Amino acid sequence: MIRWRWGTVVEARREWRGSLELEVTVESRRAEDPATVRALAYPRLVGTPEPGDRVLLNLNALALGLGTGGYALVVAIPDRLPEDADVPGHVVKARYTPLQAIVLAADEEASPLRGALAGATDLEAMPVVVADLHSALPAVVAGALAARPDARIAYVMTDGGALPAWFSRTLDALRPLLAGTVTTGQAFGGDLESTNVHSGLLAARHGLRADLAVVTQGPGNLGTGTSWGFSGVAAGEAVNAVAALGGRPIAAPRISDADPRPRHRGVSHHSVTAFGRVALAPADLVMPSDLSEPLSGEVREALAALCPPHTLVEVPSRDLLAALTALPTKLSTMGRGLAEDEAYFLSAAAAGRHAATAG
Template sequence: MIRWRWGTVVAPRTSWHGSVEVEVALEARRPDDPERVRALAYPALVGTPQVGDRVLLNVNALALSLGTGGYALVVAIPDRLPDDVDAPGHVVKARYTPLQAVVLAADEEASPLRDALANNSDISGMPVVIADLHSALPAILAGVHADRPSAKVAYVMTDGGALPAWFSRTVDALRPLLAGTVTTGQAFGGDLESTNVHSGLLAARHGLGADLAIVTQGPGNLGTGTSWGFSGVAAGEAVNAVAALSGRPVAAPRISGADPRPRHRGVSHHSLTAFGRVALAPADLVVPSDLEADLALVVHEQLRPLCPPHRIVTPVAEDLEPALLALPVRLSTMGRRYEEDRAYFLAAAAAGRAAAAQSLPSGLGEGGVGD
């Protein structure tokens, strides 16, 4: 199940919030192994690797040539273990794996947000944009801030993709534009930690003081090419969570005219399953009013059977291009950049615009990290 390798750090590469990338020379190489690999370490888990350190690696993702996760991962720096950290918190994430980590949940007794979260059981009508791919996050945020530049937006990261929020360079680059990140379920490394999407939404609203939230998985969507075998099915569950907490679900269907796979053209079958079969509560399904005509016809035909319970809303999107191009991240989805799949990013930005139109007045959120 795990491809183990020993190696020695030979050069630093780059780093971003919570992550350090290094170059490692492999020892006792197998026939298909390269001489050197790029390896990723999370200092909060294993310490910070330095040139000369011997490291234990997991090379599964590298061997599988995964697009978002094609790194060797540093499991341990055995000759220079980090010091123990005595910190409050007793919530365990990545539970019962060799790297299970103890974190402080936003609503547990030792948290300074305990009272605020324990005394609130809904999110007070907060709009929440829900998408099934991490690549939608920056585009949604651009759509929100294009119309509501002062809106406090929280990112609620589910655990369908990468578990450490530190893996995402997108989240790192967007930090100045976000009220904060809440990692839910088995995901960890956000500004706040929560046990599930419901408590994560409460933490976003009453802990970060968010006017609006975006829910999507971290990088690395898992899919088997079948109707139900994909991690983005959790987007439908998020719609239900938002409704259960008296929020306003805004669904961002995955729309593309450029995906080479027929099951993902128009509206992806992932979105049709998540929002059409899993989501039991009504949501706004956002479709730009200015999609190219042939694509628009296909998209509306695909979404019409989902209404009711949902309703289709059609904001203008084309004028959001400057906001998308001004983002501090390179837009990319499934290897396609903005100019190769404009419909995908404009549709996500339109969802942000639709949520901004109904977002709460800035500053009404209760206290917290984002204030």
């Protein structure tokens, strides 16, 4: 299940919050093993590798040719273990794996937010944008801030993709624009930790004092090419959670005219399944009102089929291009940037604009 390799750190490369990228030579066990790899270490889990350190690597991502990241992962620095980290919490994430980590949940007894969250049961009609892919996050934020520059926006990260929030360079770049990040379920590394999406949404509202929230999985998307075999199914469950807590669910469907795969052209089959089959609570289903034809007609028809229970909302988006361009992070989805897939990013931005102006 795991391709274990020994490696030696050559040099540290770039660094962002919670992550350190390294160049590492590999002690080969197979002919196809690379001589050197880009490796990623999470210092809070394994310590900080230094040039000359011998490290234990997991090469699974490289062997599979995974598009997101494509890193070897540093599992340990066996000859220089980090000091014990005394955490006041008792919530375990990545449970019963070799790297299970103890975190302080926002609502547990030792948390300074315990008083605010212990009795919290309602989102007080807070708008919550739910999207499938992590790449939608910066576009949603751009759209929301273009409409309401003073909005406090919280990001609620589910555990369908990367588990460490630290993996996301996008999230690191967005930090000045966010009230904070809540990592839910098995995901960890946010400003606040929660046990599930429901408690994560409450932490966003009552702990981070958010005016609106965005829910997506972390970077990476598990998909098998089948109707139900994809991690974005959880987007529909998030809509239900928002409604159950008295929030206002706003669904941001995945829209594209650039994806080479027919099942993701127009409205992705992931969105049709998540919002059409899994989401039982009604949501505002947002599409840009100014998509070009024939895409606009195809999208409108596909989304209208999901209404009711949802309500189709058309929002102008083309004037949001400047806000998308001004973001402090590069926009990218499945290797395509803003110029290659305008429809995708404008659709997410339209959902953010709607959330910021929903009353």
